Amino acid sequence: MTPEQITLVQSSFERLGPQLPAMATRFYQELFTRDPALRPLFTTPLPEQEVRFAEKLTEIVQAMPRLDELLTHTRALGARHVGYGVRAADYRTLGDALLAALAAVLGDGFDPPTREAWALAYNLVAETMLEGAAAARPISS
Ligand code: HEM
16 A cells, blocks of 8 residues: 555545444445345444444554554454454455445545555455464364
8 A cells, every 4th residue: 555545545534524433334234235144243232333343443544554553453353353253255245345335425535546545455454354363263174
């Protein structure tokens, strides 16, 4: 990611402002529409999970210019996700749902360069979460 793309992710995220909770709600709707089988993995009440997800996303977006800190963070997050029953293929579904939720809430502000920057940022986060997951998972025989 270029510094310009990091700025695009951060400035578009800031534009969400008070609409961040609405984006989080929309995000889970998009996720479960894409794959209803993911719904039972979430045992925490959805409103609470939406808040956790929004807080974590805020931390990640803010940490983007400090890559080392970010990657330590996302590896640990990925390791925890093994215990939630999340599979590698689910990261693609979640990425699509996130981009759709951002597009719905940001409207015209979610222009192609902004979308591209978010897609890159999400892939980076997903890849490092999967690294953390691989390190946490016992080697199967
Ligand atoms: C950018 C990627 C992601 C972020 C920021 C994120 C964030 C979070 C956070 C903050 C939690 C709360 C617990 C914790 O901190 O360990 C959590 C739990 C969870 N996440 Fe994620 N997650 C991501 C990717 C995924 C993916 C790809 C899935 C697959 C469907 C998923 C499914 C879950 C589930 C099932 C839980 C447990 C919910 C429960 O306790 O009921 N997450 N996630």
